Each structure stands twice: as structure tokens, then as C-alpha cells.
Amino acid sequence: MMNADFDLDRPASESRIVVAMSGGVDSSVVAALAAKTGAEVIGITLQLYDHGEATGRTGSCCAGQDIRDARAVAEKLGIAHYVFDYESRFRESVIDDFADEYMAGRTPIPCIRCNQSVKFKDLLDMARDLGADCLATGHYVRRVMGESGPELHRALDPARDQSYFLFATTQDQLDYLRFPLGGMPKTQVREIAKELGLGVALKPDSQDICFVPDGDYAKIVKKVRPEAGEGGKIVTRSGEVLGEHKGLIHYTVGQRRGLEIGGQPEPLYVVKLEPETRRVVVGPKSALAVTAARIEDLNWLGEAFEGEMTAKVRSLSKPAPARFDGARVVFDTPEFGVAPGQAAVLYAGDRVMGGGWIAETEAAEEVLAA
Incomplete structure (x- = not known):
């Protein structure tokens, strides 16, 4: 040993x-x-x-x-x-x-x-x-x-x-x-x-969130917040109603499955969730492209750093070349699957420089339009 x-x-x-x-x-x-x-x-x-x-x-x-x-x-x-x-x-x-x-x-x-x-x-x-x-x-x-x-x-x-x-x-x-x-x-x-003869030597690794072992997040959320099951409209970015949903808790940004809206000319994804109106906003995959993410509650572990960095916005994603301007993570090329609530973690090589929680994102389409 x-x-x-x-x-x-x-x-x-x-x-x-x-x-x-x-x-x-x-x-x-x-x-x-x-x-x-x-x-x-x-x-x-x-x-x-x-x-x-x-x-x-x-x-x-x-x-x-x-x-x-x-x-x-x-x-x-x-x-x-x-x-x-x-x-x-x-x-x-x-x-x-x-x-x-x-x-x-x-x-x-x-x-x-x-x-x-x-x-x-x-x-x-x-x-x-x-x-x-x-x-x-x-x-x-x-x-x-x-x-x-x-x-x-x-x-x-x-x-x-x-x-x-x-x-x-x-x-x-x-x-x-x-x-x-x-x-x-x-x-x-x-x-x-x-x-060492430890009985846990072959014990399987846990693959799930510990308090949601069956993967049913919605069930846990509704148990804690019963009002979470309130439904609403599924709409396009222009506001056209395409269907109904049974609660925002069943959806995350980037999701495609479970929308149950057919007859569309191209696949649609969840691009935004609006808790105030309880609307699920959908759009084409291109609408998910993000050029920057504003982060909050920054935790910085390194000294001032101006060299090359990468950023991870999901635990299983590959680090993407990016820079940090003090408030935003700005990606060298548009990233997909970036959503408020996730963490953005910054690296210099293998070293964790810091990170924070994503508060809002900047869509690549909006940057191009500007």
C-alpha cells in the first residue's frame, strides 16, 4: 500500500x-x-x-x-x-x-x-x-x-x-x-x-444526487415546494403558443426531450425559462449558443492572472478557451448548454483559479445582431 x-x-x-x-x-x-x-x-x-x-x-x-x-x-x-x-x-x-x-x-x-x-x-x-x-x-x-x-x-x-x-x-x-x-x-x-480487506472495496460509486437516487428531480421539488407543479405555456421566442407544460421544474435550458410538440420544421430546444409567466420558451439549437456568461458570488483562489485560461460550465464538459473580465466569462468561440444556476469554473492549465455562479448569459445571436 x-x-x-x-x-x-x-x-x-x-x-x-x-x-x-x-x-x-x-x-x-x-x-x-x-x-x-x-x-x-x-x-x-x-x-x-x-x-x-x-x-x-x-x-x-x-x-x-x-x-x-x-x-x-x-x-x-x-x-x-x-x-x-x-x-x-x-x-x-x-x-x-x-x-x-x-x-x-x-x-x-x-x-x-x-x-x-x-x-x-x-x-x-x-x-x-x-x-x-x-x-x-x-x-x-x-x-x-x-x-x-x-x-x-x-x-x-x-x-x-x-x-x-x-x-x-x-x-x-x-x-x-x-x-x-x-x-x-x-x-x-x-x-x-x-x-486491506475492506468490505467496501467493490462497492459501486454513487451516480446520482444523493437525495434524488431515482433521478426524479420534479418529485423532490414538488414535495418541498408544492406550488412547483403549476403548468403554463410552451412558446416560441416570438410568443407563439405551441403547447402546454405541467411545471417549469420538468425543464432545463438546452433540453429537447419531453417537450411533446410535433409538426415543427426543425428540432426545438428549451432556450429560456420564465418563472414570472411560467412560460417555457423554445427555439432552434442555434439559439443556445452563448458568447459570455455573467457570474456572481465569485470565489478567486489565485493571484491576479492575465494568461490563457479555460472555463468549464458543466461538470462533464471539456474546458473551453475563455477569458475573465472581472464580471463575465467570455468564450473564444460560442458555447452551448450554458444556463443560469450552473457554475463557471476557470482554470490556468490544471490549476483552479476560481469560479462563480452563472447569473445570466449573452446569446451569440444577440451579439451578431448588435
Whole structure:
């Protein structure tokens, strides 16, 4: 089993490491690597949303089975393990925000909100209260020491990189956080788990938002905000009514399926959502082309930077050449699938420079018309 550098300021024998344990293979291996350093290790699991218990489905983050798995790993490693009930906090800061964003016609990313609030604020505060030297997590991202301190970089394995979801990590948090898996492929992580005989070695990765394991976002939003099911009109950009819909929560910008409007000369996509009028505005694919996006709540992790940058506007999209003018991300060539509510994350090479939430976009058609 490889040694992981936790970059401790004191000898490991005098140090304490808190590990965020979700019950999955990644955080379990982090706990094992931490224990191998000789430091005192405390595993903490936050019970956020017990949807796994309700549905009988495993693989959703911090559900009942995950808590049992985390506890079993801690016992195997001989480390302390504590479970804290954070369902109320999670509901207020993540689930309610998720519903409100959909209600406002935006495309939410709850995993970022969770990292921004519960995981990298509450859990980090808890680790400090416990006198830990650092908080270690199973995220696939790298903490690299630069001339001005720690920097956030993409994971070496691009297929596992989670840096997009961590753009809101502050410099103060980055000083305290450790990401031991950022330099490993997933296959190596599972091999370590197998070598140690951890029961989670072959546990499948969760592919869904933890509190929506069946993918039915609308059901969750309507449960939190019953008024979300109010219908409205599907219209063209000129206002021509093409049909009816059963609630804005069933649609996101860029969506084509589910519109159920036939007889059109070309495929139509959702190009805008209007919560005030409850209208779904549709248009041709060309109407989705965006030249710039204004962002808000900027989190900047680097010094002033004027070199070449790229931007990601979706977790699975390829970084696109872009520049940042202090308020907007301006793309070198038009981007598709850019929507308010998503995050725009800026990179210089592999380094995360910062990012923010997309407040509005500038359509390529409007720029050309001007």
C-alpha cells in the first residue's frame, strides 16, 4: 500500500487527522492512508439524507447502509468513528436551495452547495474543534504547494477529476484540507481497499444526487415546494403558443426531450425559462449558443492572472478557451448548454483559479445582431 503525504506540520505521532467518511471506497481508503501515517485518526460521518433506507437502494451518499459501512471500516482500521445528524442543516442549505433554484428557472448543482456549506464549513469547523491538524476527504482533486501557498489542481486522472465541484473552496479552507487521492487512478484506490480487506472495496460509486437516487428531480421539488407543479405555456421566442407544460421544474435550458410538440420544421430546444409567466420558451439549437456568461458570488483562489485560461460550465464538459473580465466569462468561440444556476469554473492549465455562479448569459445571436 502506498504512503500518502498529508503535509502535516508536526510529526505524525503528535498529529490528529479527521477524515470525512461517507461509507464509500474513496473515503475509506483515505482513512486507511491516514491511519498508516501513525497519526491519531478520527472518522466522521454526517447523516445528511437517509434516502437509501426509504428506497432500499444502496449507493446514495450518507444513507443508512453507508453509515454502517463507514462504521465497519473504522472498526477494521481501529480508529474512532462518530456519526452526526445533519439532516436539518442539509435540508435547509442544500435541498431547499435546490427546490428554490428550480422554481426560479435555474439549473442547480446541489453537490457544490453541499461542499460549500455542510462539508467544507460545518465539518471543517468540527474538525478544528476536535483539535485536528487537517481534514482529509476522498475527493479526486490535488492540493499543490505553490509560491504563495496551497493551490487547487485537477486530479491526475481526468475521468475522476472533481475540481469543478470544489471551485467554492476558500483559501483558508484549502490551507486545512487534504486530498490524498488526487494523484491516484480509481483502480489503485480499489486495490488498496482489497489489500486491506475492506468490505467496501467493490462497492459501486454513487451516480446520482444523493437525495434524488431515482433521478426524479420534479418529485423532490414538488414535495418541498408544492406550488412547483403549476403548468403554463410552451412558446416560441416570438410568443407563439405551441403547447402546454405541467411545471417549469420538468425543464432545463438546452433540453429537447419531453417537450411533446410535433409538426415543427426543425428540432426545438428549451432556450429560456420564465418563472414570472411560467412560460417555457423554445427555439432552434442555434439559439443556445452563448458568447459570455455573467457570474456572481465569485470565489478567486489565485493571484491576479492575465494568461490563457479555460472555463468549464458543466461538470462533464471539456474546458473551453475563455477569458475573465472581472464580471463575465467570455468564450473564444460560442458555447452551448450554458444556463443560469450552473457554475463557471476557470482554470490556468490544471490549476483552479476560481469560479462563480452563472447569473445570466449573452446569446451569440444577440451579439451578431448588435
